[in-house]
Amino acid sequence: MYQRMSVEPLQESGTAALRFVIGNSAALLDANEIDKLILQLGQIRAHMLPAPPPQPEASTSYPLEIDPCWHVDRTPIFEGVVLLLRHAGYGWLAFSLPPPSLSRLDMALTAQPSMQFAMSSLVN
Known part of the structure; x- marks a missing residue:
């Protein structure tokens, strides 16, 4: 059974952090850990279908x-x-x-710029 995940930015000892909560479990990530997570999620997403649209x-x-x-x-x-x-x-x-x-x-x-793609x- 899946449980909801919440993400909450906060300050931990004067340092920006992010708290992930899933059910009764929580994890606190600092900037370096968030960078590693973003990199890992990007690598995983690159192999998932459907792929991001080409345009x-x-x-x-x-x-x-x-x-x-x-x-x-x-x-x-x-x-x-x-x-x-x-x-x-x-x-x-x-x-x-x-x-x-x-x-x-x-x-x-x-x-010359075109108006094809709305800003x-x-x-x-």
Whole structure:
């Protein structure tokens, strides 16, 4: 039998923490443990079906980072670049972009903006 889970942010000895409660059991996680949990959940989710949609859905609200930190790295392992973007909640996310993707990204970034995707769907 499944039990409800609740998540509660709190301060533990002056440090931000998160308390998970399931039934009569509880766990207290600090920032490092939350980072590890997010990473593990992302890895698990990557293998679950249905997969996330290949295109953003206009009816969905996406977390929006304004002017995120970013870094571009080149690696001898493959052609192209690794683009790292920093999200305040998820941390650094790395994306491998081969040359054809880089060309499409360059064209998309330099093209005139279209109203195809409503900005309101990006904001929580």
